[in-house]
Amino acid sequence: MNAVEDLKQYLTSRRSEIDAALLAFLPSPPSCPAPVADAMRYSVTAGGKRLRPILCLASAEAVGGDRRAAMPTACALEFIHTYSLIHDDLPAMDDDTLRRGRPTLHVVAGEGMAILAGDGLLTEAFSLMAREPRSDDPALLARKVRIIGIVAAGAGADGMVGGQAIDLACVTPTADGSHPPPLDAGGLRAMHARKTGALIRASATAGAVMGGGSDRQIDAIDRAAAEFGLAFQIIDDVLDVEGASADLGKTAGKDAAAGKPTYPALYGLAASRTMASECLERAASVLQRVDLADSRLLQIGRWIVERSN
Amino acid sequence: MNAVEDLKQYLTSRRSEIDAALLAFLPSPPSCPAPVADAMRYSVTAGGKRLRPILCLASAEAVGGDRRAAMPTACALEFIHTYSLIHDDLPAMDDDTLRRGRPTLHVVAGEGMAILAGDGLLTEAFSLMAREPRSDDPALLARKVRIIGIVAAGAGADGMVGGQAIDLACVTPTADGSHPPPLDAGGLRAMHARKTGALIRASATAGAVMGGGSDRQIDAIDRAAAEFGLAFQIIDDVLDVEGASADLGKTAGKDAAAGKPTYPALYGLAASRTMASECLERAASVLQRVDLADSRLLQIGRWIVERSN
Numbered sequence A, B: 001m002n003a004v005e006d007l008k009q010y011l012t013s014r015r016s017e018i019d020a021a022l023l024a025f026l027p028s029p030p031s032c033p034a035p036v037a038d039a040m041r042y043s044v045t046a047g048g049k050r051l052r053p054i055l056c057l058a059s060a061e062a063v064g065g066d067r068r069a070a071m072p073t074a075c076a077l078e079f080i081h082t083y084s085l086i087h088d089d090l091p092a093m094d095d096d097t098l099r100r101g102r103p104t105l106h107v108v109a110g111e112g113m114a115i116l117a118g119d120g121l122l123t124e125a126f127s128l129m130a131r132e133p134r135s136d137d138p139a140l141l142a143r144k145v146r147i148i149g150i151v152a153a154g155a156g157a158d159g160m161v162g163g164q165a166i167d168l169a170c171v172t173p174t175a176d177g178s179h180p181p182p183l184d185a186g187g188l189r190a191m192h193a194r195k196t197g198a199l200i201r202a203s204a205t206a207g208a209v210m211g212g213g214s215d216r217q218i219d220a221i222d223r224a225a226a227e228f229g230l231a232f233q234i235i236d237d238v239l240d241v242e243g244a245s246a247d248l249g250k251t252a253g254k255d256a257a258a259g260k261p262t263y264p265a266l267y268g269l270a271a272s273r274t275m276a277s278e279c280l281e282r283a284a285s286v287l288q289r290v291d292l293a294d295s296r297l298l299q300i301g302r303w304i305v306e307r308s309n
Helices: A003-025 A034-044 A051-062 A067-088 A105-109 A111-131 A138-155 A160-171 A185-210 A215-242 A263-267 A269-288 A296-306 B003-025 B034-044 B051-062 B067-088 B105-109 B111-131 B138-155 B160-171 B185-210 B215-242 B263-267 B269-288 B296-306
Strands: none
Touching: A003 A034, A003 A051, A003 A067, A003 A296, A034 A067, A034 A105, A034 A111, A034 B160, A051 A067, A051 A185, A051 A215, A051 A296, A067 A111, A067 A138, A067 A160, A067 A185, A067 B111, A105 A111, A111 A138, A111 B067, A111 B111, A111 B138, A111 B160, A138 A160, A138 A185, A138 B111, A138 B138, A160 A185, A160 B034, A160 B111, A185 A215, A185 A263, A215 A263, A215 A269, A215 A296, A263 A269, A269 A296, B003 B051, B003 B067, B003 B296, B034 B067, B034 B105, B034 B111, B051 B067, B051 B185, B051 B215, B051 B296, B067 B111, B067 B138, B067 B160, B067 B185, B105 B111, B111 B138, B138 B160, B138 B185, B160 B185, B185 B215, B185 B263, B215 B263, B215 B269, B215 B296, B263 B269, B269 B296
């Protein structure tokens, strides 16, 4: 089997494990009222790459841990990613009607229920990390507190939510009706480090913590994942320019049309792809230093750069 | 000093401690981008009764704990309460323009930023509970994991968010344009147990856990707080009918006008007030059994029933 086929099988197998766990962990009636349970399930089961949970499990395994111990964390991260998409798609935010090839949640369930489903998924993520795996082992409890802190920091106002706020402020006219100045290259990178990078980093780092990694391993994985996050965003921007709606499962060319700063707009398509490859090289070098370059992590990084959707 | 003055001083003193801690724990620039930091601060500093954090601290002290250990939890609960108000006030939900006597956040900062500020506060609540108090003490780590689970369950889709979803579904026309049947008495109570009761219970219970209470004490406080939560909601409904906008700091009579089920609509004003008093009596009896009837908890319960806003 060649490397491409091998990775493909690996990703398919992990995705199917993750999808089953997501379903099992989703709140459901009677403890959860049906309207919001249905709304949460609609968005969580809409598919998607499952990049964050895959990265979480791969990090746990890379440091020698059991991926089952990291599965609740992996699912919590996908809940948070899904909530962020639901809220980001709202009319008051990006106003998207298509996501992963299906109508967005607010289109099918209404804006109010979409807001609540997002809130519910975000809250459930923390419930899940506190609850599972069930154990009174002090070492596990310490890991749980640590990953809850890592994930909350990555998802919160200093991380993903902060990145969304910068993004929103970029396209919102100021009080006098003028438009704020566009972000420069540094500003764009800082925004993406928060908006996309922070949760991707948290996914990898939390997985390494749950897998029992050493501080040196966790730090290296964190730095490599920061490169993955940047590469992911660069390729996202590239695909937004190149792609068609059908392939991406969402409206293409939208960021450029909205006047949002993007990597291709600043650097051109070819240079953007080169930048993404350079991210991978830096990640490889960081992982090499802790003997993790042969783990699945770097293959996942390559998949991020070479993906077509 | 009479009992009324004594409680008044106690509440004022606790509120001032809590307000200072909330300010200290709010994310701020440069780590948090200014637009969302400003939006979160606007809503958190808008005042309010601080019932949930006060209940949290009082529970910690009732079981013999140090309230400083419970202060981060108390602030996290107020962050969650504030986020729920911000999202509940959105045009897609209750569409309120006035809250605590000031324009609601989406009026001053826009809907998108209001959604993000709510998301940020909810996430920060969990970050705070994981982070503070800082310690590697295994007993404290175990308490942290436990309260994060309690608070997430109370705030999430099985709790507060679920209650909001039931409330929203009540006033949303179904696919054929007809209105869903109004909630009966049992349905109303179940909705409020989630929508208001769950977070009030979690506030008291989490405080008791952080204060080092025994399982028997924690259970009694949980049951007493469930009564407080119901009393709180009954009085809220009563004040909504009786009150004027100026006193309540929000639009009065709105629930009744929206055709939402309320206690006064089902039982009348006098019987509703009697029901609230009966909640207190049950709470007193539960607390008596674990020798906590003389703590501040019952006084806080009385304040809930006798308040005028």
